Amino acid sequence: MADFIRNPVVALPDPNPASHFSKEELVFTAEEKEKIAEYVAQYPTPDGAVMWALWLAQEKFGFLPSEVMRLVATELSLPYAQVYGVATFYTQYFKEKKGTFVLDVCTCFSCQFCGGYDILAYLEEKLGVKRGHTTPCGRYTLQEAECLGACGSAPMMQVSNGPYAHNLTPEKIDALLAAMEAGKPLPFVSVTLPQDEDEMGGNRRTDAEVVEHYAVPPQTKRTQ
Amino acid sequence: MTKAGDWKSYKRVLLPPVKDLHHLDVYQEQGGYQALRAVLSDWKPEDVTAEVKLSGLRGRGGAGFPTGLKWSFMPPVKPDVPRYLCCNADESEPGTFKDRQLMEYNPHLLFEGILIAGYAMSLKACYLYVRGEFASWITLLQNELSKAYDAKLVGDNILGTDHSMDIIIHKGAGAYICGEETSLMESLEGKRAYPRIKPPFPAQSGIWGYPTTINNVETLACAPIIINRGGDWFAGVGAKKHPGPVLYGISGHVNRPGVYEYPTGMLITDLLEIAGGMRDNKKLKALVPGGASVPVLRADMIDGVTMDVESLQEAGSMMGTAGMLFLDEDTDMVAFLRRVARFYHHESCGQCTPCREGTGWMENLITRIDDGEGNLRDLDLLLDLCDQMEGRTVCALADAAAWPVRNTIKRFRGDFERRCRPAAWAVNA
8 A cells, every 4th residue: 555655656557468379360341341330231330330349349359359340440441449449348248258158057046045055066166167267168157147138047157158058967967068168059949838738738849959948946055 | 909808819920820031031920021011001100109008018128117108208219320220139137038029939920020119210220139149039030120121121122112221230248237228328438338328318318418218028929900900900909008919928837838829808817727737736836927026925915916017017016027926835035035036136237225235135135035034123234224125226136125025025024024033022932
C-alpha cells in the first residue's frame, strides 16, 4: 500500500500485445465476408451485426483476443472501442483461450438444490482442475454457469456454447466425456413434456435424435 | 366457460397434443396460419388490438402488463418512420424454462403470433432476440423460419396481400440483463446492454429511436389463439383479471418437474399434485412462484392461493414468469439466498452504483452468514441495504435483487439467526 502511495501508477496493459495469430490467419475469407454482409443487411446500421460477427469470429478463431476484435471492427467499419465493449460485456464471448470443450455446469438455484454442485465437484475431481480453469492438456475448460434455462431437467450443463446435457449423473458424465474423447458430436436432446407422456405416450418430435424425460431430481450433497 | 377448478378436463392450446407440430405442413393441417389468413383478409389492424384488449391477455414475461394496451401505445403510422416489434426470447430468469419448450415444440405458433401482432401495429419487421445459450434452438427456429419464408407466410406480400413483414433472429451472448426491454434494445443496436431511462418508453423511442413494442414469446403465441377462438373465449379461461392458458415451469424437489400448460388461476396445491407431489414424501418448506426475483413463500402461506396476479399479490408474492421452484424441508435457505445474491451480483450490468456495489455487498454479507461468521446485526444491515437499492437505479434489476433478500430474511428469519453468531447481550449464548 505504501508503495502505491509513493508511486501511484498502475501498470497499463501492453499496448501492442503479441498476436495469437499470424497475418495470414487473421483474415476473413470471401465466404465469411459475404455472411457478415448478410448480417449487416438485416439491420438499419452495421452496429446491429456486431454480435453475429463476433459469434462468427469466435467460431473461426476459438476466442476473441484484441486482434480478432480489431478485425471485426475493420470489417464492420466500427470503432474498435465499441466492438471491445460488446465483446467484454457478454459472458459467452471468450476473451482468453479456452479448452476444446467448454463445460458450463449450471449451478443457479434450481440446479443448486438438485445436485448441480455435486456434478461440478465430480467434474473437478474427474478432470483434476478447479472451476474456472482449463486442463493442462488443453481439452477441457470447466466453468460454473448462471441459469441456462433448463431448470426442470436439473442438474444440467452446456458443452461449448452448443448442446445441453440434461438430468446429469456421474455415469452420464463419464459417457459424455468418452464421447467427446472419441470426437463424436454431441446430439441435440429433446426433453419430453410430462403432459405429452400422458396424452401421447412420448416425445412429440418424431425426428428427435435423442429424447430425455424430466426426472425426479437427485438428493443434493453440496450447495456451493 | 372454464373455471379454475376444471383443470382435469383442460385441453391444451399452446402445445396441443399433436405429433410433429413443429413441421409447417403438420401445423397447417391442424389449422395453423388460419388466424393470419383471417386477419389479413377481413380484419382492420385496430380491430385486432381491440380483440386482444377484450381477451384480457397480460404479458407472460414477468411484469404482467396488459398486452392490448401495450399495442395501443404505438403512435399513429407516419410514412418514412419505421416501427419495430421485438420478441423477447432472452429467457434467463432462474427457474424459468417455458419459452424454450414452446420454441422447440410449436415455433410456427410464435411466428403466426408475431405476424398478427405486426399487422395489428402496422409494422414490417420483428427482431426475435434469443439468448445465446439457446444456440441449438436458434438453429431449429431458423430452419422453420426459412420454410415459412418459402411458403410465402413471412416476407414480402404475405399470402398474396400487400402486407409484408420480416422476422429476423438475433442471437444474444449470455447476459441476464438483456431480458430487460430497454437493454434488449441496446443489445440489438450492437452496444453494451445498459438499460435506458424510461421515459421515453419504447413505443415513443425504441430501437434506433423508432417506435418499438416488446413482447414475450408466450404472449405473442397467444395472439393466434385469441383470433381463432375469440377474445371472449380467452377471457373466460382461468382467473378473471389474468385470463388465458399459461405454461407453468415446475422445478425443484418434486417427483415430476417439467413444463405444464394449464389455465391461470390454478391452486398452487393442485399444481404440486400435478407435478407428482414432493420428492420422497417430504414436506414443502418454501416456494418461489415466478422466477428468482419474486418474493419466496413459506409453505404455510400457499393454502388457497392461486396462480394469478391478484391472489399472489394478496399472499405477498408475484406471478412473475410462472417458473415455480418447490423446495423441501431439508433446504438450507441461507445457501439458497447466497446463490440468488451471487446470481444478481454476477448479472448486474454495472451501470448504476447502487446495484453494482449493492449486489456485491449483499453477496458478501450472506456469504459471511452462510460461513457461520455473520453477526445478528448483519441481517438488519441487509434489510437496510435493500432499502438503499430499491427504486434507485435505471432498471428493475436492483429491485429484483432486493425483493428475494428482503422477503427470504423476513419469512425465514429463524433460519438466518441460527446461523449467526449470538449477539453480545444474548443471555443463553
